[in-house]
Amino acid sequence: MMHNLGLAYKARKIAVGTELSIEKMRQKKAVLIVLASDASENTKKKIRDKASYYGIDVMESLTSIQLSQSIGKTNIKVIAILDEGFKNII
DSSP states (O other), rough: OOHHHHHHHHHHHHHSSHHHHHHHHHHOSEEEEEOOSOOOOOHHHHHHHHHHHHHHHEESSOEEEEEEEHOOOOOEEEEEEHHHHHHHHO
């Protein structure tokens, strides 16, 4: 799964970060949210509430370190998947 996140990142089919992910949900471009299992409770609540409102699934099976490594960044807590094909393989 981490490899597929890296592929999605290279294909520019993800949005990285809490605020950008929320913006993509508002624009109805996000199809899946990957939330770090070790994100702060405030971040988790904010993302879960928005995702629930917009009817978007949230996956919380990876840690922040795993998310960060998968796309070659540091300290990543939230990723929005913007492509249905990548959602299906993740």
